[in-house]
Amino acid sequence: MTATHTPPTDALLSLRDVRVTFRTADGVITPVDGVSFDIARGETLALVGESGCGKSLTALTILRLIDAPGRIEAGSRILFEGRDVLTLPDKELRSIRGRQAAMIFQEPMTALNPVYSAGEQIAEVVRTHTKASRSEAWTRAVAMLGAVGISSPDIRAKQFPHQLSGGMRQRVMIAMALVLGPSLLIADEPTTALVVTIQAQLLDLLREAQQARGASMLLITHDLGVVAESAQRVAVMYAGQIVEEAPVTALFAAPQHPYTEGLMAAMPRAGSRRERLTTIPGTVPPPGAWPLACRFADRCAYAWSRCTIEAPPLHQLGHGRTSRCHLVEEPARRVAAQATAGAAS
Amino acid sequence: MSEPRRYRSDWRGAVQRLSADPRSVVAASVLLGLALLVAVGPMLAPHAPNAQLDITKLVHVPPSRAHLLGTDVYSRDVLARVLSGGRISLLFATSAVLVQTIVGTCVGLFAGLAGHRIDAIVMRGVDAGASVPRVLFLLALLAPLPHVPLWMLVLTVAFTGWFVTARLVRGEVRAIRTTEFVHAAHALGASRLRIAMRHLLPHVLGPVLVTSTLAVGHVIVLEAGLSWLGVGVQAPQASWGNIIADGTEFLSIAPWVSLAPGFCLVAVVLAASAFGDGLRDALAPGQLART
Numbered sequence: 001m002t003a004t005h006t007p008p009t010d011a012l013l014s015l016r017d018v019r020v021t022f023r024t025a026d027g028v029i030t031p032v033d034g035v036s037f038d039i040a041r042g043e044t045l046a047l048v049g050e051s052g053c054g055k056s057l058t059a060l061t062i063l064r065l066i067d068a069p070g071r072i073e074a075g076s077r078i079l080f081e082g083r084d085v086l087t088l089p090d091k092e093l094r095s096i097r098g099r100q101a102a103m104i105f106q107e108p109m110t111a112l113n114p115v116y117s118a119g120e121q122i123a124e125v126v127r128t129h130t131k132a133s134r135s136e137a138w139t140r141a142v143a144m145l146g147a148v149g150i151s152s153p154d155i156r157a158k159q160f161p162h163q164l165s166g167g168m169r170q171r172v173m174i175a176m177a178l179v180l181g182p183s184l185l186i187a188d189e190p191t192t193a194l195v196v197t198i199q200a201q202l203l204d205l206l207r208e209a210q211q212a213r214g215a216s217m218l219l220i221t222h223d224l225g226v227v228a229e230s231a232q233r234v235a236v237m238y239a240g241q242i243v244e245e246a247p248v249t250a251l252f253a254a255p256q257h258p259y260t261e262g263l264m265a266a267m268p269r270a271g272s273r274r275e276r277l278t279t280i281p282g283t284v285p286p287p288g289a290w291p292l293a294c295r296f297a298d299r300c301a302y303a304w305s306r307c308t309i310e311a312p313p314l315h316q317l318g319h320g321r322t323s324r325c326h327l328v329e330e331p332a333r334r335v336a337a338q339a340t341a342g343a344a345s
Numbered sequence: 346m347s348e349p350r351r352y353r354s355d356w357r358g359a360v361q362r363l364s365a366d367p368r369s370v371v372a373a374s375v376l377l378g379l380a381l382l383v384a385v386g387p388m389l390a391p392h393a394p395n396a397q398l399d400i401t402k403l404v405h406v407p408p409s410r411a412h413l414l415g416t417d418v419y420s421r422d423v424l425a426r427v428l429s430g431g432r433i434s435l436l437f438a439t440s441a442v443l444v445q446t447i448v449g450t451c452v453g454l455f456a457g458l459a460g461h462r463i464d465a466i467v468m469r470g471v472d473a474g475a476s477v478p479r480v481l482f483l484l485a486l487l488a489p490l491p492h493v494p495l496w497m498l499v500l501t502v503a504f505t506g507w508f509v510t511a512r513l514v515r516g517e518v519r520a521i522r523t524t525e526f527v528h529a530a531h532a533l534g535a536s537r538l539r540i541a542m543r544h545l546l547p548h549v550l551g552p553v554l555v556t557s558t559l560a561v562g563h564v565i566v567l568e569a570g571l572s573w574l575g576v577g578v579q580a581p582q583a584s585w586g587n588i589i590a591d592g593t594e595f596l597s598i599a600p601w602v603s604l605a606p607g608f609c610l611v612a613v614v615l616a617a618s619a620f621g622d623g624l625r626d627a628l629a630p631g632q633l634a635r636t
Contacts, residue, residue, distance in 0.1 A: 065532055068460075098533030105532075110525035115547045124543065125533050176533060 011038040012216045013062065013080050013101075013184055019073040020057050020066060022287075029287040030073075032057050033240035039184070044210065044217040046231035046248070048224065048263070052284045054240040055220050059186050062218070063097050064088075081183065099129045101184040102177035104206075107193055108169035112161040118145065118172045119157025125176050144175040149205055167198040171205070178209055185210060185217040191226065203230055224267050228252060233320070236260050239284060239295040242314065243324040256323035258300045294326070302327060302337050359551075362627040369623030375616035379609065383431035392422035394429035395581045405599040415601040417591060427605050430583035435613070437499060437584070438565040444503035446557045449510025450549070454541050456511070457518025468515065475508035480570060487576040498577065502564060510556055517549045551628040558621035562614035569610055585610050 020032035032054040039045045047055045060066050062078060064085055078085040080101060085093070097103075105111040112121055122141035126132050132140065138157075145153035148171045161169055170190065177185060187206065191199035207230055210217050219231055227234055227248060234251050236244040236259065244257035255261045262280035282299040291297050297307040306326055315328040327334050363369050392398065403420040406412050414423035456467040482505055487493055493501075521527060522545065530540050565585075571577030572586025573593075580587060585606040592603030 063532060065528070094534045094536060096534070097531075098535075103529070103532040105525060105529055107525055111529040113526040113530070113544055124530075124535075128533065128535050128539060173529075176529075 010040050011079070012041045012043075013039045013218070014078070015058070015062070016077040016079075018058065018061055018076040018078060020054075020061060020070055020076075021073055022071075023069045024288075026288060031240050031287040032061065035237070035240075035242055037235050037242065037245065039216045039218060041183070041216055042211075042214050043233065044207075044219055044231045046219045046221060046227040046234045047237060048221060048227055048234055049237035050222060050284050052286065053237045054287075055237050056188050058237070059103070059188050059218060059220055062184075062186060063101060063103065064093055065103075095129065098125055098177075098182070099180045100182050101186060102180070102182040104170075104173050104177045104185065104187040104190045106189040108166060108173050109161075109193065111173060112169055114161055117158050117160050118164060118168075121172065122157075122176050122179055125179055129180055140179060141175070144179045145172070148172075148175045148178070148209070149201075150175075166194050167202065170194060170198075170202055174202070174206065174209070178213070181213055181215075183215055185215055186220075187217060188220045189222070190219075192221075192223075199226075206230070224263060236263070239290050240287060241295065241324060242322070243296065244322060246321040247319070250319065250321060256317065256321065256328070257296075257325050258302050258327070259296050262299075262301075294324075301341070302333060304333065306330075359624075359627040363623060366623050366627065368619050369627070372616040372619035372623065375612055376620060379431065379613060379616075380435060383428055383435055386428035387425065387432065390422070390425040390428055392425045394425040394583050395421065396425075397421055405595065405602075407599075408601055414605045415599065417588075417599070417602045418595060423588070423602055423605055426583040426588055427585070427609060430578075430585050430588050430606060431609060433495070433578055433582060434565055434568055434585040434610075437495070437502075437568050437578070438561050441499045441502045441506065441564050441568075442557050442560045444500065445506040445560065446510055446553060448503065449507035450514050450546075450553055452507065452511040453514025453516075453549070454518055454545065457515040457522065457545070458537060458541055464515070468512070471508050471511050471515075474505070475512075477505075479505050480567070483567075483571060484574060484576060487571070492579065493576070495578065495582075498571075502567060502571075506560065506564065509560075510553060513552055513556055514549045517552060518545050521545055521548050552625075555621050555625045555628065558617055558624055562617035562621075565610065565613055565617075 014036075015038075016036050018032060018035045019030060021028050021030050035054070035058050037045065037047075047058065049055045057066070057070070061072050061076070062080065062085065064072070066072055072086060076086060080096065083092075083096075085096070088096070112118075116124065119138060119141040122144055123134070123137035126137040126140050127134070130137075142153045142157045145157055150156050150168060150171055156164070156168070161172075164172065170193075174190075185206070190206065191202050194202065203226060206217070209215075217230075219226070221227060231248050234244075234246055234248050235242050236251075236257065238259050244251070244255070244260045246256070251260065252264070255264055259280070265278045266280060268277055280299055285291070285295075285298075291308065293309055293311045294300070294303070294307040297303045300307065310326070312324050312326045312328075314322050314324045316322055317328065387394065398416065398420045400420050403412075403416050404418055406416040406420075408415045412422050412424065414427060416422055417426070452467065452471070456464045456471075459467070483501060486501060487498070522540075527540060527544055530544050535543070568577055568584065569586030569589060572584050573590040575590075577586055578584035588606040589603045589610070592599065592606075596603060
């Protein structure tokens with residue numbers, strides 16, 4: 001179990017056994033259930049999973065942004081730059097938010113305040129955290145807009161969100177996140193709301209900005225294509241738990257967890273002659289309706305009797321790989337199942 | 346490098362739409378014209394508002410060249426009194442509305458940002474306050490007092506009038522505080538106070554301005570009513586309300602005494618409500634890009 005091992009010393013961010021609960025009319029649900037991972041300095045970790053698997057909530061816990069009725073359970077530990085985020089006083093926490101760890105939101109349409117110009121929004125971040133004067137903050141904002149690839153930044157800075165395109169708005173969001181040079185970027189589906197061509201540009205921008213500043217990044221996405229391009233390591237989440245973690249090349253070469261395998265099979269490939277896209281049958285069950293043993297069992301092609309009786313632990317596979325699946329102990333079953341599937345088709 | 350320009354595109358658009366709307370332009374001209382008139386008028390008027398010119402010969406003189414609006418039962422010049430009373434009435438209304446708007450906005454912001462329990466307690470208090478009939482309450486409060494100074498009258502009126510604003514602001518804040526940009530501001534390290542001042546206040550300003558404009562008409566009538574009932578502005582100081590009150594006794598023989606301030610009162614109330622409506626229309630499109 002990784003849940004109890006001590007964080008590596010070079011980690012910028014460590015999550016240990018993070019659990020988020022929500023009190024609902026139907027009882028307490030646990031949409032994030034014992035998540036642990038580390039991000040080293042300068043590293044990008046991609047957190048992958050379907051909608052509703054708890055990846056965004058996990059990201060929100062890092063800056064303690066969970067609102068009531070949600071709560072981060074006792075026993076969860078989050079270390080950021082050696083400080084325990086969950087016990088920090090509010091004031092210190094606020095000085096981390098935006099300054100040392102900045103978040104980039106999914107929807108650039110709604111995450112910018114419609115009554116302030118692009119430059120004012122960036123300057124606002126500067127003025128929140130530093131004693132910079134109005135004009136100093138403005139100068140930094142304009143420079144930052146130029147740095148995120150916006151042409152004629154001094155004109156764009158005076159424009160309001162509704163006067164900017166979706167791609168430009170997201171660049172403004174990125175500028176807001178980068179302006180104080182944070183050591184951690186948390187990007188929650190940063191390109192999902194954008195056109196594909198713009199997506200690629202912005203991912204390049206994020207990667208370059210991150211590398212130039214030596215920052216770490218937690219990249220939340222459901223798009224494995226994005227993962228391959230941008231991340232060094234991947235954590236796959238399913239139903240509130242991490243089911244597999246691996247370096248990106250190793251993961252793509254040989255996915256260990258059946259869910260990861262399913263995600264990859266569902267990825268459309270150039271040159272593939274199949275007419276229909278492969279899908280994973282069923283959907284993520286809502287929190288509270290999770291199977292008691294393996295949470296993926298009812299959608300899994302390999303599932304056998306053990307999977308509905310005994311919850312698989314997160315097996316350590318060496319080389320920084322983990323998998324939460326009984327197949328680790330009974331690999332023969334994978335081969336057998338693949339053989340039958342091959343014979344059937 | 347250029348300096349940030351402190352304009353809001355929405356406000357600029359609103360001003361443009363407002364000046365293109367004839368109703369709003371007329372209403373604004375009426376309000377400004379009357380304000381100007383009562384500001385400089387008393388200095389130009391040929392008579393002092395409280396001067397009893399000749400209590401034997403000049404009682405109830407109908408409007409004429411010498412007394413444009415006639416005189417009253419004490420032979421005072423009605424024009425001078427309407428101008429001087431207008432000062433008090435308009436000043437009273439604007440200052441009372443200013444105070445009640447500030448109080449209402451602060452309470453609304455506080456309740457809107459507070460947790461569910463505190464919000465519920467504050468808003469039930471607001472409900473209770475709003476359910477008390479205003480005129481009756483003010484009458485009960487002011488009638489036993491021998492002499493109420495004007496500033497105290499303003500405050501009592503204001504403290505019975507902030508409930509609507511508080512409700513409005515609280516509702517807007519509740520709606521806006523769950524938007525992405527407020528979450529984003531929170532995630533970027535802004536404190537609650539900063540979020541309230543920098544992100545929420547600009548958004549509630551529009552609707553608050555509309556209610557306040559409408560409230561001016563309401564308060565000016567309230568003042569007239571209170572003065573008419575004898576608990577408002579005290580004689581000999583003129584206000585539109587007490588000039589009307591003085592004139593009602595002699596309505597059949599000297600109708601001009603009540604009609605002149607009555608006409609002004611109606612003009613202000615109509616203009617304020619027309620301007621408030623115009624302002625609402627001008628601010629409505631894109632005032633808040635809520636999604």
